[in-house]
Amino acid sequence: MEERIKEIMAAVFEVAISEIHDDTSSDDLEKWDSLHHMNLIAALEEEFQIELDEEEMLELINFKLIALTLKEKTA
């Protein structure tokens, strides 16, 4: 799952997958703005067949939180 999240993040933020690390956050990627953030949410929801509520959407601002939340949602 973590590798797939990194692939999605790389695609949404238009960077190489090698630039997405376990500690990557919204401060590290130039393209991680509000609009790309929502694109990331939409891509994650589609890929993992989940629905995030509003609070969750706004909290997912780094890779660790994304991975943790998706693990809980898909468990």
Next chain:
Amino acid sequence: MPELIEARIEHFDDVYGLLRKLNDNITTKSRWKETFEDPFSTKEGNAGFILKDGNRVVGFFGGIYSKRLINGRFLRFCNTHSWVVEPEYSTKGLLLLNRFHKLDNFILTNFSASPGPYHIMKKLGWKEKSDASCIVMAHPLRRFLNKGSKAKNFYFNSDIVSLLNDQENEIYQSHKKFRLDFNVVINNIGHSFQVFKQVTYRPSAINRILPFGKVTFTLGRLYYVSSPEVFFNDRQYNIEVICKRQNWLGVILPTEYTERFGIKEFRPYMKKRPILYKAKDFDDKDLDLLFSEIFVLDLN
């Protein structure tokens, strides 16, 4: 890490600099300042929220508050507008929107979202109401034929005050300082109060074939009508009288009225604005564009 605080009048000059840089250069400073001066006298105490990094304002999302009497209920509205964030802080922009989401018991509205914010707001649960409108042109000949028959039933601007009910009077008193036209029509069914705003319209189909110059029409856009069945009962005549008085070539109406009252003589109005709202327990048939940036900032 920038801090999120309420936007107050003392922040205006800094916010204005940001708006000039990132939003538009058309709206005057005094109009922007009005959005910071509690234009609808609610005493909410802020004009939206700002992101501040040290002494520097790096983000702003405006809010225009109002408290309205609608169908006997008092409802609190916040019209959000002008979401701007310095590019290097763009990841923090959602904090501003999220702060509005935390307002309790407010109906949030936004009538000017560009494609990016529109996408974000829809994803975060904002609903959309159609802004489909049409143009009904005035016909000077019909006005001539009707001359004198019903004009005594029209009242304009300050002459209307004694005719208004509480809900209508609240709208009139709150909006009379803006560049709007207020009318009351009375007929045997009842009375109807309307709020129109003059707008300029450039018909692209005509302008495309003109070898030089551009044509601009002046129209009146209907932003509010109480008892629409009264106004639309004598619609062609009423539209003629209003257009003659204001020198408008026609009026722009929401298509819900053309459908409801069987108006067939209209042409489509292509310019649309996104009408977004987020609220619990609110029917969008009660949603209009009054008490918003459209009037405070005098948008076309």
